[in-house]
Amino acid sequence: MDGTPEEITTLVGREVYSNSGMFVGEVEDVRLDLDHESVTGMALTELNQELFRGQIEPGKGVLIPYRWVRAVGDVILINDVIERLKTPDEDEESLAV
Template identity: 55%
Template sequence: MENDSVPQEITTLVGREVYTNNGVFLGEIEDLRLELDTQQVTGLALHELNHELFAEEAASARGVIVPFRWVQSVGDVVIVNDLAERVQQAKQNEEEEVRA
C-alpha cells in the first residue's frame, strides 16, 4: 500500500516547517484554518516567521495565514508556491513607494 493512500489526521501538519518552492523558509505551522461546511482545510496559520519576509507580522506576533491552495506538496516539510514571496515583495515595494 502506498503512503499517499493512507489517510492522515490534519493535526500532523502542526509543527511542520513551510518553505516556498524556491527554498525560502516562511514559518512553522501553528494551526489550520478549516471550512466546516465543506470539511476542507483552507489555510495554514504560521508562526516562527521568517523575519526578513514578515518583519511587521513577526514584530506584532500576529502570524500569517497562507491559503491552502498555495500548497504544492506535504511531506516532512510543506512546500508552497512562490506567491508568498511575491506578495511580501509587492507589499515592501508599495511601502517604499509611499516613503519616496
Template identity: 60%
Template sequence: MDESPQKITTLVGREVYSNEGVFVGEVADVRLDIVDRHAVTGLALAQVNQELFGDLLNTQKGIILPYRWVRAVGDVILINDVTLHDVLEELTQPNEDPEDSAIA
C-alpha cells in the same frame, strides 16, 4: 505512496518552505471549512521568516496562507514561490476577501 487519510493535527509544527528552499514559517494551526467541505482552507504560520515579512509583522503573531497555495505536504510543506510575492502584496493592501491570506 500512501494515500490514506491523515489527521489534520499532523500539519501543526511542520515547517513551510518555498519551492526554492526559502523558509517561510512553521504551522501553528489550520483554518477549516467545516460547513461545506470539512477541508483545510488555510495554514496559520508562526515563527515566520522575518527577512520575508519584516516590519509587516511587528505587532502581529503570524500569517495565514490559503491552502490552495500548498504544492506538497511531506516532512515539510512546500508552497509555490510566486505565493511569497502574493503574500507580501496582500499584506500591504486591504484584504477584501476573508478567505484569502491575512495577518493573524
C-alpha cells in the same frame, strides 16, 4: 504515501518552505471548512523575519490560503508567491493573525 488520509493535526508543527527553498514559517493551526470537510488555510508563526520585515510585527503570525500548498511531506512546500509579498493588500487572504 500509501493513500491513507493523514490526521489534520499532523500539519501542526511542520515547517513551511517556498518552492525555491526559502523558509516561510511553522504551522501553528489550520483553518477548516467543516461543510466541505477540507483545510482552507494554515496559520503560520515563527515567521522568517527577512521575508516579513515591515509587513508583520515580530511575534505575530500570518494566515495563508491552503491553495498555495504544493506538497506536504516532512515539510510543507508552498507557491513562491509568498516571496513576492510586497504590500499588505497584494493578497487579501494573507493577513496578520
